[in-house]
Amino acid sequence: MAIINDEVDAVVVGLGWTGSIMAMELARAGLKVRALERGGDQNSEDYAYPKPADQYAYDTRYKIFARPEQAAVTVRHKDGDTALPTRQWGSFCPGNGVGGAGLHWTGVHARPSETDLKLKDYADEFYAPGQLSEEMEVRNYPFDWEEIEPHLDFFDKVVGASGQTGNLRGEILPGGDPFEGPRSNPFPLPPMTDTLNCAMFRDVASKQGYHPFSNPSANASQAWTNPYNQQIAPVTTAASARNTPA
Structure with a gap:
């Protein structure tokens, strides 16, 4: 039996990062919005700070990941092969439910460069x-x-991005990425703590005349409250709470 709902101004399909922000901004603009999500809702109490995350449920049981049967992906190694279904995600697991991949992504957070936006001109x-x-x-x-x-800057604030600014309004700053496009504002949060291998890499690269910098991360290095008044706890998972060298 068909379910008939009240009319709305906009329907957003999928409440991951993109859909959630779109729905929030449309609602803030005064539109009546309905969101559709195939997965379940999330209980904010499961993620309330300082309650630790259940790493066994999420990392081992894949509680918040989409299952391959929900989004069939097939593989062919060469023309003429019969397409075979993917039975298990190896990495880059897609999210499932409200929040999508925002609940479990690794936090690698590199902006596009100015060259990326004008790749045709660069290639020519x-x-x-x-x-x-x-x-x-x-x-x-x-x-x-x-x-x-300005939209990249806003997203940095939404996720609580951690990093060392390298280009602030055209001024190149030490310790950051000197090749990034000029930022209107610094990173909301300081970079993640260096691991021993990062510290060694930074030391050797600097002595060779290079300019190593901390990879930006969308994992919060400190507690953060974003523009939507959502509290984000500092990351506690060992692999995510440390820097990767670049």
Whole structure:
């Protein structure tokens, strides 16, 4: 039997990162929004700080991950093969339920560069005609850095991004990525703590004249309250609470 709901102004399908932010912003703008999510709702008490996360349930039992049967992915190793279904995710497990991958992602949080946005111009300038395959449909994005950067800055604040700023409004700062596009604001939170291998890598690379920097992370290095007034606890999982060198 069909279920008939009240009319709304917008329907958002999927309440992961993108869908959740879209729904929030549309509702803030005064629209009546309905969201559809195939997975279950989440109980905020399960994630309330300082309650520790149940790593066995999440990391071993995959409690908040989508199952392969929910999103069938098939594999062919060469033309003519029969497509075989994926039985188990090895990594990059998609999220399931309200919050999606935002509940378990590893937190690697690199912004696109200014070159990424204008890749067609870059390819035309630095590659000889015909060097790139004609089947490669390389295109520029339909916006520039100045237009997209405020939205990247807002997302940094939503997730509580941790890192060392390398380019603040055109000023190159020590310890950060000197090649990143200019940021309008510093990272909301300081970078993750260096592990021993990170500290050794940083020391050797610096002595060789390179400029090592901490990879940005969307795991919170400190407690954080985002623009939606959501409290984010500092990450406690050992593998996620440390830096990776770059």
